[in-house]
Structures are given as C-alpha cells and as structure tokens.
C-alpha cells in the first residue's frame with residue numbers, strides 16, 4: 001500500500017512538472033514575432049554631397065534632385081517616428097556623406113554604421129529614374145526575401161503607401177522581393193529600401209516636388225512602420 005502511494009506521488013509530481021514546463025514554454029514564446037514596432041531605426045536618405053542621385057526636370061526649368069527629395073522625406077519621417085517614441089539615427093542630416101570616395105564605399109559605411117548601432121531596422125530612401133521606352137512610374141518597396149522581419153516591414157509600408165498616395169499617383173506601391181541592393185543584402189540586418197517614385201516621369205516628378213505629397217509619403221511610411229494600418 002505504502003509503495004503504491006509513493007509511485008502515485010512520483011507520477012503526480014512528474015505530471016505537475018510537465019504542466020509547469022508546458023506553461024513556462026508557452027508564456028515565453030513571443031506573440032506576433034517580427035510584427036513588433038522597431039525600437040531603433042536607421043533612416044538613410046540615399047546619396048548626398050557630390051552624388052546627386054537621380055535628377056528630375058520640372059516644368060519651368062527647375063530641377064528636383066533625388067538627394068534633396070529623400071533628405072526632406074527622411075527628416076519628416078524622423079520627426080514623426082521620434083514623436084511616436086522610436087529612436088532614430090540618420091545616415092546624414094544635411095547635404096553630406098560619411099565618405100568622400102565611391103558610392104559603394106558610402107553604402108558600405110552606412111550599413112556598417114547601422115550594424116554597429118544595433119538598430120532593429122534600416123530604412124533607405126531613394127527615388128527612381130528610367131530611360132527606356134514607355135512610362136515607368138509609382139513608388140516601389142524592396143526587401144530581402146531571406147529576412148522575415150524585412151518582408152513584414154516592407155509589406156506594411158507598401159500597403160500604407162498604396163493607401164495614402166495611390167489615388168494621387170494613379171498606381172499602387174509595388175512590393176519587390178529583391179535583396180540585391182547592398183543595403184538589403186545582409187539578412188541579419190533587417191532593411192527596407194523605398195523608391196519614392198520616378199523622377200524621370202514628368203507627371204510623377206511634379207508630384208514628388210509637391211510638399212503635400214512628400215508629407216503624405218512620410219506619413220504613409222511611418223504609419224506602415226508603426227503598424228497603424230490595418
């Protein structure tokens with residue numbers, strides 16, 4: 001009788017231990033993994049200094065430089081994200097660069113700075129140009145498909161851009177799974193590259209020069225990043 005009771009106790013103890021373990025495992029599995037709002041973002045307005053990036057031509061003879069457009073939108077994004085409690089590092093705050101050698105050196109230096117700072121996400125802003133036949137326009141969001149957090153952030157941002165600017169631009173934001181840009185290539189450093197639109201397209205260039213449209217782009221990028229879109 002005594003031995004039977006001891007065995008029962010052992011079985012009961014083991015059972016309780018199993019339940020406790022199962023509960024501990026369940027509660028330590030993070031919910032919505034990868035969908036979290038990044039605590040620290042490296043905002044990278046592309047180009048700068050002697051590197052103008054793409055050049056758009058406005059009616060009346062004015063020019064819209066990619067390096068100026070992306071800096072303006074990045075600064076707007078930085079303000080919005082900081083207001084929402086996100087820590088923001090900018091690759092550049094003015095018309096300057098980290099290096100004064102080549103474009104690949106510059107991108108390497110920016111990615112290294114983001115990596116060293118231990119940011120949760122790199123957000124690189126650019127604008128497109130197309131010299132071929134036919135009309136190329138509309139915003140595009142690129143990500144490395146080998147990185148799940150990059151994919152999720154890119155999907156959210158692209159959806160938000162479509163929602164905020166689709167009617168004005170006349171086209172939804174294209175989501176492109178392509179990690180070949182250097183800034184996107186390391187899956188260990190989540191990153192999204194946004195081409196705000198085509199400066200080579202006369203209509204879209206005029207839109208991109210408009211401060212109200214620039215603010216809509218910044219608003220959309222931040223809403224996507226902060227998970228405010230449904």
Ligand SMILES: [Zn+2]
Nearest residue numbers: 046053126127
């Ligand atoms: Zn660019």
